[in-house]
Amino acid sequence: MISDPLIWGLGLGPGDPELITLKALRILQGADVIVYPQPNDGDSLVRAIAAPYLPGGQAEIPIRAPMSTDPAPAQKAYDKAAVEIGELAGQGKKLAILCEGDPLFYGSFMYLLDRLAVDWPIGVVPGVSSLGASAAGLHMPLASRNEVVSVIPAPLEAGEIKRRIQGCDLAAIIKVGRHLDKVLGVLEELNLTGGARYIERASMVDQKILSMDELVGAKAPYFSIILVPNHD
Numbered sequence: 001m002i003s004d005p006l007i008w009g010l011g012l013g014p015g016d017p018e019l020i021t022l023k024a025l026r027i028l029q030g031a032d033v034i035v036y037p038q039p040n041d042g043d044s045l046v047r048a049i050a051a052p053y054l055p056g057g058q059a060e061i062p063i064r065a066p067m068s069t070d071p072a073p074a075q076k077a078y079d080k081a082a083v084e085i086g087e088l089a090g091q092g093k094k095l096a097i098l099c100e101g102d103p104l105f106y107g108s109f110m111y112l113l114d115r116l117a118v119d120w121p122i123g124v125v126p127g128v129s130s131l132g133a134s135a136a137g138l139h140m141p142l143a144s145r146n147e148v149v150s151v152i153p154a155p156l157e158a159g160e161i162k163r164r165i166q167g168c169d170l171a172a173i174i175k176v177g178r179h180l181d182k183v184l185g186v187l188e189e190l191n192l193t194g195g196a197r198y199i200e201r202a203s204m205v206d207q208k209i210l211s212m213d214e215l216v217g218a219k220a221p222y223f224s225i226i227l228v229p230n231h232d
Contacts, residue, residue: 014133078111197227
């Protein structure tokens, strides 16, 4: 029987600790070292998700990668973390890299995967994504039969967001945050505000659902999604 890899990327879900899979829980509790992203200021969200299940005694490696449009500082942080993770794996340590949502759905884990997979077998445990959690929170189906779903990052230009919405049956606009006014303008132009639904911090204790009218003049956090049906 082939043994488990020493290095795992664990999807821990979008915020609710009860959404962790049994497999991720097993690997998390057996890890010698946990690795997780952490902002320069403030606590790590993904570590907080894992906290109820940590047995204690494990070493911890926070990765402080700045949230910036300049990719250079983040790449240096991933370079440094990959070297440290590789060194510990070389000592036989079991490492769990904690990931919000799903590790490979807009997750920073992909940058470590690229670096580590050159020298190490890597295990990946998928997790409940923010997209699935948002649909569940809104009681809103994402698709049926042959419908097409598009995931559209809000930082795109307004014209590109419009084009992407027009080419699908349902648009999931993610990372709304400071782009809220732009997104609302596109939806107004396409006459789609009537069926659109907004949710922020899906599955977290401070989850909030707002009507489109309530969003006018409001501010949205980074962890916010608008689901937009584009069919009759």
